[in-house]
Each structure stands twice: as structure tokens, then as C-alpha cells.
Amino acid sequence: MRVVAVMNYKGGVGKTTLTANLGAVAASRGLRVLLIDLDPQTNLTFSFYSIDEWHHQLKDTGRTIKRWYEDELPGRETSLADLVVTPGRVNTVLGDTGGCVDLISSHLGLIDIDLELAARLGGATTLEGSKRKFLDLHGCLRRALANGQFAGYDLVLIDCAPNFGLVTKTAIVASEQVLVPAKADYLSTLGLEYLVGNLTTLVEQFNDYVHHKGGDQGHRPIAPGLLGVVFTMVQIYSQQVVLAQHTYIEEVRLNSQVPVLDSKIRNSPRHFGDAGESGVPAMLRAAGRDEVVREFDQLADEVLGALGLKPGEHR
Numbered sequence: 001m002r003v004v005a006v007m008n009y010k011g012g013v014g015k016t017t018l019t020a021n022l023g024a025v026a027a028s029r030g031l032r033v034l035l036i037d038l039d040p041q042t043n044l045t046f047s048f049y050s051i052d053e054w055h056h057q058l059k060d061t062g063r064t065i066k067r068w069y070e071d072e073l074p075g076r077e078t079s080l081a082d083l084v085v086t087p088g089r090v091n092t093v094l095g096d097t098g099g100c101v102d103l104i105s106s107h108l109g110l111i112d113i114d115l116e117l118a119a120r121l122g123g124a125t126t127l128e129g130s131k132r133k134f135l136d137l138h139g140c141l142r143r144a145l146a147n148g149q150f151a152g153y154d155l156v157l158i159d160c161a162p163n164f165g166l167v168t169k170t171a172i173v174a175s176e177q178v179l180v181p182a183k184a185d186y187l188s189t190l191g192l193e194y195l196v197g198n199l200t201t202l203v204e205q206f207n208d209y210v211h212h213k214g215g216d217q218g219h220r221p222i223a224p225g226l227l228g229v230v231f232t233m234v235q236i237y238s239q240q241v242v243l244a245q246h247t248y249i250e251e252v253r254l255n256s257q258v259p260v261l262d263s264k265i266r267n268s269p270r271h272f273g274d275a276g277e278s279g280v281p282a283m284l285r286a287a288g289r290d291e292v293v294r295e296f297d298q299l300a301d302e303v304l305g306a307l308g309l310k311p312g313e314h315r
């Protein structure tokens with residue numbers, strides 16, 4: 001099982017679209033995929049369920065991630081595996097590919113949970129206690145995903161909120177790799193170094209506490225890799241990336257420590273304009289192999305290749 005966090009501080013950069021479609025393409029290649037929606041905006045969930053379905057089938061039955069994080073220590077009362085649902089429409093389309101897409105849905109109230117978790121972090125009275133609490137809280141999702149109930153998944157993709165709050169940090173700690181969708185503009189590229197700096201700080205702090213305290217609590221050091229930046233919503237003109245965006249992409253590629261994936265996803269309102277309504281990601285709905293389908297295929301090749309999840313090699 002490979003766990004990848006999809007994150008960026010910025011909203012509207014294509015995180016959710018990428019998570020849903022990459023997950024769907026991976027499943028169409030026969031992989032068993034679990035998507036986890038950790039954004040209170042709940043857009044990933046609404047890519048597979050209508051608002052009505054979410055209310056009746058997920059929220060009212062307590063099958064959202066909010067309930068899990070609500071526990072004094074996340075996962076103490078609620079089992080993460082009990083929250084997994086199998087969205088109908090996308091899996092019907094996947095048919096007999098051998099792959100599947102499961103989901104753990106989000107909840108708008110997750111935004112308050114982030115603050116509550118941060119408050120719990122401050123509750124310990126001794127330095128040792130506070131280190132242990134830090135590890136238990138930050139490591140909660142990692143610990144839950146290590147449960148054998150998730151061993152059947154080849155790939156877990158976590159769609160993070162556009163912030164670096166505690167819930168996002170639990171996703172980073174749980175992940176082997178981090179994938180960063182970004183737009184090729186000045187502000188987006190400016191934020192990338194900062195993001196990498198914060199990732200590094202989190203990893204160092206977690207591992208420092210593990211070495212000084214938490215090894216005895218079952219926590220192990222983490223080393224999430226930076227899979228890289230995927231540029232999304234790229235403007236293509238005459239088969240080429242427009243010059244201004246090309247300049248930003250090259251700037252990141254040549255002058256930053258952040259790896260840049262070769263694959264890019266172009267701006268295509270035709271494909272992604274009606275996000276969610278059909279319950280089936282655009283890449284599984286597209287008729288024929290147009291250029292956007294090819295771009296997502298290339299992205300899947302690149303990401304799954306880097307994760308060692310090539311077809312036929314993953315089990």
C-alpha cells in the first residue's frame with residue numbers, strides 16, 4: 001500500500017480534480033484505490049456523491065472523517081475502516097477492470113476539528129507528556145492506516161485542505177510521498193519553497209520526538225518524499241505552454257529544490273467544468289483518447305511508476 005498526500009496551501013489549484021481523476025485512472029488500470037477527503041470543503045466527496053446522498057448515506061449515518069477526528073484521540077472509539085464507503089457510479093464504470101475506488105468522506109465541520117485538535121495538543125502538563133501527545137495526535141492517521149484492514153489497497157490518495165493545520169499534518173505523517181498540484185503563476189510558484197520548508201520542519205520535529213520519547217509508544221521515524229509539483233490548468237497555445245507559464249515552470253525546475261514532474265495537466269473547462277455532478281471523474285467519462293486523457297495517462301504513468309505501482313507489479 002502506497003500513501004500519497006495531495007497538498008498545497010493554495011485552494012483552486014486542482015488538488016481535488018487531480019486526486020479524483022488520478023485515483024480513477026489508477027483504478028481503471030486494476031489498482032485498488034482508497035481516497036480520503038480531508039478538506040472541510042468536501043469537494044472530493046461531492047465528486048462521487050450528490051449532496052443528497054452525502055446527507056442521507058454518509059453524514060446522517062456518521063460515516064465521515066469528522067467523527068473519527070472528534071474522538072479524544074482520533075480513532076480511539078471509531079474505527080477508520082468503518083468509514084470507508086464504495087461510491088456506486090464510479091465503480092459501475094470501472095466494471096471488471098479489477099480496480100476499485102473507495103472513499104472516506106469529509107464533513108464541513110472538519111474545520112472546527114482542526115482547532116480542537118490544536119487545543120488538545122496544548123493540554124499536556126509535562127514536557128514528556130506534550131511530546132507524547134504531539135506524536136499520538138500527528139501520528140493518528142498513520143497508525144490507523146497501518147491496520148491490516150487497509151492492506152488490500154494498492155494506493156491511498158489523501159486530498160488535503162489548503163492549509164497546514166493539524167489535520168493536514170496527520171496526512172503528511174501518514175504519507176510516503178507528497179504530490180503538489182500548482183498553477184504556473186507567480187504567487188503559486190512563490191509559495192512552493194515555503195511549503196517544502198514547513199514539510200521539513202514537521203518531519204524533523206516528529207522524528208526528533210520519536211527519538212527522544214515516542215519510540216516506546218510505537219511511533220517510528222517518518223521520511224515522506226516530495227514526489228514533486230504537477231502543474232495544472234496549464235494554458236496551451238499551438239501545442240505549447242504559453243510563454244509566461246513556461247517561464248514560471250522553468251524557474252521552479254531550475255532554481256528551486258522542489259522537483260517538477262514532467263507531466264502537466266492543461267486547462268480544460270470542457271473536461272473539468274462540471275466537477276462532480278455525474279459522480280464519475282472526467283477521465284472515466286471522456287469519449288476517446290483526447291489530449292487531456294493522454295496527459296492524465298502520462299501523469300498516472302509517472303506517479304505510479306515512481307511509487308512502484310506499475311501494472312502487474314503491485315501485488
Ligand SMILES: Nc1ncnc2c1ncn2[C@@H]1O[C@H](COP(=O)(O)OP(=O)(O)O)[C@@H](O)[C@H]1O
Pocket residue numbers: 010011012013014015016017018043232233234265266267268269272273274275
Ligand atoms: N485542468 C483543469 N482545467 C480546467 N478547470 C479545472 C482544471 N482542474 C481543475 N479545474 C477546476 O478548477 C476549480 C478548482 O479545482 P479543484 O480541483 O477544486 O482545486 P483545489 O482542490 O485545489 O481547490 C474547479 O472548479 C475545477 O473543476
Ligand SMILES: [Mg+2]
Pocket residue numbers: 012015016017039041043044
Ligand atoms: Mg479541493
